[in-house]
Amino acid sequence: MRVGPVDPARPGKPAPLASLSLLALLSLLAVACAPSAPRSTVPPSDASYSEYGNKPQTRARGAAAPASAKADPQSIRYQLIYVVHGDAGYAYYDKAGVRRYADTEAVAQAVEVAANSPSAEVFIFHQKPTPFLWFFRGSDGTMRHYRKGRLLRTEGYDRATREDDLGAEAALYRKYSLAPVPVACPPEAAPGGPIRFFIYFGHEIPVTGGIPYSRSRPDMAFSVASFARGLERFGGPACPHAKPFSLIVLSACHGGTPAATAAIAPYASYLLASPGELHLSYLDTRAFARLARENPLPYETVHAEAWGRAIAVESFARLQERTSTAITLSLYDTEKSAAYLEARRSLWKTADGQERKRVDTPSSQAAETYRDCAENPSFGSGGEEAGVTVYFHAPRFGLDKSRVFRSGWECPVLASQRMGDNAWLERPFFNP
Amino acid sequence: MNKFIAILAMVTVAATASVKAAPGSALVEEQYKAALSHVTQEVAQAKDPQEKRQILGHFINGMKDGLQKAEGLESISEADRASLHAVTGKFFAYDAELNGLAGYDRVADADLNAFAGYVQQSMEQAPISGGGVYISGGALIVVLLLLIFLL
Secondary structure (H helix, E strand, O other): OOOOOEOOOOOOOEOOHHHHHHHHHHHHHHHHHOOOOOOOOOOOOOHHHHHOOOOOOOOOOOOOOOHHHOOOHHHOOEEEEEEEEOOOOOEEEOOOOOEEEHHHHHHHHHHHHHHOOOOEEEEEEEEOOOEEOOOEEOOOEEEEEEEOOEEEEEEEEOOOOOEOOOHHHHHHHHHHOOOOOOOOOOOOOOOOOOEEEEEEEOOOOOOOOOOOOEOOEOOOEOOHHHHHHHHHHHHOOOOOOOOOEEEEEEEOOOOOOHHHHHHHHHHEEEEEEOOOOOOOOOOOOOHHHHHHHHOOOOOOHHHHHHHHHHHHHHHHHHHHHHOOOOEEEEEEEHHHHHHHHHHOHHHHEOOOOOEOOEOOOOOOOOOOOEEEHHHOHHHOOOOHHHOEEEEEEOOOOOOOOOOOOOOOOEEEEOHHHHHHHHHHHHOHHHOO | OHHHHHHHHHHHHHHHOOOOOOOOHHHHHHHHHHHHHHHHHHHHHOOOHHHHHHHHHHHHHHHHHHHHHHHOOOOOOHHHHHHHHHHHHHHHHHHHHHHOOOOOOOOOHHHHHHHHHHHHHHHHHOOOOOOOOOOOHHHHHHHHHHHHHHO
């Protein structure tokens, strides 16, 4: 069987080398010079949707929204903003050996929430590049916009090139949201507009921006600081009497470090995050739809705590079913938590504002990168007195399998001390 | 089997670098996670505890050896060495627990399937997201070449 191009001038014979080279060169030029491809409007068709109740309703771009979705701003009680990072390794295998994709599952649960929330406006941003004609680069991400349970639009977009502070997503949100984003703090607490929730799914957000986060854009920085700026782009300035978000859910590893919680605290009344590692089974936020239906207005701060607890409890139960590694979820009352951390600032932050890393101690028995902050007695227990409710389940194996308590925070360990001269390998622990 | 373990150790190194080494890293990482799942399924299908323990021990020791060789390369940076070291340390701990050494309770025969799943899930969540375990793209190539020729 003949493969490859054929020279039309010499039927039946392979093309000469020069022609092949030219073809390859043209192909390269076509790739290099291709303009940004048309935006994808294809929703995910992954089998993950079968786990969730509702499939997304697709609409052609530019088509008019259903009449029921053309609501006045007063009829929207809640806004949920999902940002799902999918531009890295998110595959995992369940107990039956079936491959799953954490980001696709996260989008699927967001779609289920959106389709079942008649009093909400929901934005779902999936930060995953889409190819165009299998060959060209398409968009960097896809937005799905729901209002009153109906999909209004699916739109591709490009992300930033140098530093990702969710600017592209926030621009789309500002363009389509029924509620305007405040530009300044009100003189006093002035309730008005929808209650906002922000939900993020992804890998650990680096404290510093030097670590590549997105596979397709390894030079694009992403950090806790840029994430916090993104929160402001979506919700407006961090006002002491009117925080932009009622609850932020951070479904990522090590979202509950002092540095991360302190950076996010000004933007939300409550924060739900995992101080430790979090398996890609992720948090379960489907309770949002039920809570939005069951809770009448006026919405009070106390509701944010109740909603956070409900999502924590349901996520905790699901993770217990699926995983045998440690599970730690913390619900932070950000006012109390921020004050607690501020009082212990020198323990987790250096004088020049950098994240302080703990020096490892000889008693450490594994190559850990984070440790419970409460192992330092000066930090305190970091529990209820810090405004933190901790949901902890010990791992089935490992040194922590009998552990019954964890504080609400994990602190980084100083890498150079931890790794120096293979010290841990030489300890008696590993050479009995 | 030795070759399989060596390849798995190799792709472990590659998977820790998946975010940095963009081209082809997705495929390598998929293979890595598929291989982890394969070991778990193999343990579950093994008939007796001795066989299960043998599969797990062989896998863990192979990973330890491969990762330590990679770690010993002079050409990699200290940051990369630290990343590899963190992953290697996890396998030392798994080995100790499987065999009841160094203060660990020995994994009971009835728990071997669950232990295999635990190792798999720990690796799924740890290499990329576990506290910034990354290796640079340039060092990755050197590490892979060494593993290919030495293991």
